[in-house]
Amino acid sequence: xxxxxxxxxxxxxxxxxxxxxxxxxxxxxxxxxxxxxxxxxxxxxxxxxxxxxxxxxxxxxxxxxxxxxxxxxxxxxxxxxxxxxxxxxxxxxxxxxxxxxxxxxxxxxxxxxxxxxxxxxxxxxxxxxxxxxxxxxxxxxxxxxxxxxxxxxxxxxxxxxxxxxxxxxxxxxxxxxxxxxxxxxxxxxxxxxxxxxxxxxxxxxxxxxxxxxxxxxxxxxxxxxxxxxxxxxxxxxxxxxxxxxxxxxxxxxxxxxxxxxxxxxxxxxxxxxxxxxxxxxxxxxxxxxxxxxxxxxxxxxxxxxxxxxxxxxxxxxxxxxxxxxxxxxxxxxxxxxxxxxxxxxxxxxxxxxxxxxxxxxxxxxxxxxxxxxxxxxxxxxxxxxxxxxxxxxxxxxxxxxxxxxxxxxxxxxxxxxxxxxxxxxxxxx
Numbered sequence: 001x002x003x004x005x006x007x008x009x010x011x012x013x014x015x016x017x018x019x020x021x022x023x024x025x026x027x028x029x030x031x032x033x034x035x036x037x038x039x040x041x042x043x044x045x046x047x048x049x050x051x052x053x054x055x056x057x058x059x060x061x062x063x064x065x066x067x068x069x070x071x072x073x074x075x076x077x078x079x080x081x082x083x084x085x086x087x088x089x090x091x092x093x094x095x096x097x098x099x100x101x102x103x104x105x106x107x108x109x110x111x112x113x114x115x116x117x118x119x120x121x122x123x124x125x126x127x128x129x130x131x132x133x134x135x136x137x138x139x140x141x142x143x144x145x146x147x148x149x150x151x152x153x154x155x156x157x158x159x160x161x162x163x164x165x166x167x168x169x170x171x172x173x174x175x176x177x178x179x180x181x182x183x184x185x186x187x188x189x190x191x192x193x194x195x196x197x198x199x200x201x202x203x204x205x206x207x208x209x210x211x212x213x214x215x216x217x218x219x220x221x222x223x224x225x226x227x228x229x230x231x232x233x234x235x236x237x238x239x240x241x242x243x244x245x246x247x248x249x250x251x252x253x254x255x256x257x258x259x260x261x262x263x264x265x266x267x268x269x270x271x272x273x274x275x276x277x278x279x280x281x282x283x284x285x286x287x288x289x290x291x292x293x294x295x296x297x298x299x300x301x302x303x304x305x306x307x308x309x310x311x312x313x314x315x316x317x318x319x320x321x322x323x324x325x326x327x328x329x330x331x332x333x334x335x336x337x338x339x340x341x342x343x344x345x346x347x348x349x350x351x352x353x354x355x356x357x358x359x360x361x362x363x364x365x366x367x368x369x370x371x372x373x374x375x376x377x378x379x380x381x382x383x384x385x386x387x388x389x390x391x392x393x394x395x396x397x398x399x400x401x402x403x404x405x406x407x408x409x410x411x412x413x414x415x416x417x418x419x420x421x422x423x424x425x426x427x428x429x
Contacts, residue, residue, distance in 0.1 A: 023287070023429045024270035026206030031273055034210040038217025051215040058208040059362070062274075062283035063156050065198035069286065070159060070308060071152065071166050072191035077301040078170025079184065090302060090417060094309045097409045098355075102316040105405065106350050108247075109239055109320035110343060113327045116238075118231025120332035121386060134356045134371060156282065158359045160312050191300070198286040205274060205287065212277040219392050229390050232328050236321060236397045243317075244272065244404040255412050267295030267428055268407040275403035279395040280362040281311050284403050295428040296411045302419035306410035310402075312358045314409070315368075317401020319354035321394050322368035323347065326376070329383040349375060365398030366391040 041047060081087035143161050145151060148168075151161040173184055223229060249261035271291050275284040288307055292298045298306075323346055330338050353371055357364045366384070373383040387394065414420050 022270075023202060023205070023291070024273070026203070027209050027270050027273040027287075030206035030209035031213045031277060034213030034215075034277070035217045037210070038214040039221055041214070041218065048218065051211065051218065054211045055215050058211045059278060059280055059283050061201060061208060062205060062278065062280070062286070064201055065194055066159070066282055066285055067152065067154075067156055067162055068194040069191075069198050069289065070162055070304070071169075072187055072194055073300060073304040074163060074166035074308060075169040075173070076184070076188050076191050077304050078167055079173040079187075080301045081305070082171065082174055086417070090305060090413070091309075093413055093417060094306050094409075095313075097413055098310065098314040101405050101409055102314060102319070102351055102354050105243060105316040105401070106320045106323060106354065107347050108243075110323050110327060110347050110350075112239055113235065113324040114338075114343065116235060117331055118235050118328060121228060121232070121328065122332075134353070134367075135359065136356060139356070139359055157361060159282065159308070159361075160358050163308050163312065195289075199290055202287050202290050209274065209277055216277050216392065216396065223390060223393065226389065229387070229393075232325065232387075232390070233393060235328075236324065236394070239320075239324070240397045240400055243401060248404055248408040251408065252412065255416055257415060259411070259415055264296060264408060264411050267291050268404060270429070271403050271407060272400055276396050276400040278362075279392065279399050281315075281364070281399055281402055282361040284399070285311055288403060288407060291429065292407060292410055292414075295423060296414070297421040297423040298411060298414040299419040299421060302414040302417060303410060306413050307406055310406035310409060311361075313355050314405060315354045315357040315364050315398070315402050317403075317405060318357060318364035318395075318398030319350040319368050320401065321365040321398040322353070322372055323350035325365075325369050325387055325394060326372045326380075326383065329373070329380065329386060333380070333383075346372065346376070363391070363395055364402070365394040368398075369394065 078087065081090060139158070139160070142158060143164050145161070148165055151165050154161070169187075173180060173187070223233070245265065249265050252259040252261040252264060268291065271284050271288040274287045275281065278284060285307065289303065292303050292307065293300065326346060327338065327343075330342070349372055350368065353368045357368060360367045366387075369387065370384040373380050411420075
């Protein structure tokens with residue numbers, strides 16, 4: 001008997017300490033290692049070129065499984081939601097959340113920029129004005145290519161056509177159910193297979209983040225030496241912290257059934273790190289899908305629908321960063337100041353832009369700033385070029401906020417719609 005007890009105790013100890021490292025810890029350690037290396041490495045042109053190549057490889061690996069996961073998971077989710085009569089109710093709730101979050105974040109960020117205005121940015125040498133646009137007509141046209149299957153062979157930058165294809169496939173599964181059951185089972189199985197493939201890449205993102213955070217640190221070090229943008233950097237950092245770690249958790253206190261804000265905040269830490277150092281919302285999407293499912297217990301049918309809608313139409317964080325940066329530019333160069341009409345115009349433009357950044361997963365904030373400058377006119381057409389050295393930081397903060405909003409909102413939608421399976425925090429990833 002003592003021997004058995006001893007073995008049992010030994011087995012319990014092995015089981016206790018033989019647990020895999022949590023994903024957020026891997027991402028955190030990778031971020032710290034990358035930042036330390038980035039700040040300590042000497043300036044070297046060849047090293048910088050190597051890091052640019054490694055950054056692109058890291059982003060490619062992170063995005064590798066995004067399209068198949070979306071296609072099969074969204075297809076089966078549309079079918080299940082339509083079968084239960086909950087599809088349009090869930091879509092409308094997500095769209096209302098998108099609108100409400102976007103208005104609050106953008107108008108709130110602009111108000112903060114007016115009240116806590118950083119120091120003026122000195123006049124810098126401007127480069128030639130580039131051609132930037134949202135290409136709305138092209139985006140609509142790309143939703144319906146001549147061959148619907150051609151969207152599966154795309155480069156994965158513009159994912160909304162993939163979502164449209166998955167929607168029609170999900171609708172198609174609703175017809176002739178007696179003969180289509182094997183296809184439904186196949187799609188469901190493929191969804192789970194590609195989810196596990198994506199999960200494998202999520203597990204190794206800690207190594208990739210070393211490269212991303214290292215290259216980020218090198219650029220940030222160069223910006224600090226310029227001593228020009230410190231006020232804007234600090235303002236955006238405070239706004240990002242306030243929205244991501246204070247306001248969004250407080251928002252959960254008002255939803256019913258009652259939620260635990262700290263649990264959602266803890267579960268969002270991994271995706272937030274991936275978003276900040278990659279600056280790419282599609283790179284962060286597999287991390288976000290896995291964390292909302294395994295940490296929050298959001299069911300697949302709600303999870304994939306909400307996250308694809310938010311990653312496509314709710315880029316409020318990027319738009320807010322662009323609006324704040326644009327106001328700082330105006331206040332730095334205008335002798336007349338900025339009027340209430342100007343502020344409202346910037347807010348409304350930024351709000352519209354936030355719905356139209358689907359083609360820009362990796363540079364949303366800077367593209368939004370360029371569109372604001374070019375559309376505003378009055379001599380500010382080249383304003384975005386002043387902040388070109390800071391573009392990576394604007395993109396990082398904007399993507400961080402986009403992912404945090406998507407995380408908290410998708411959980412809120414699922415909880416208020418009954419698509420939550422309660423999870424023990426001790427089993428989180």
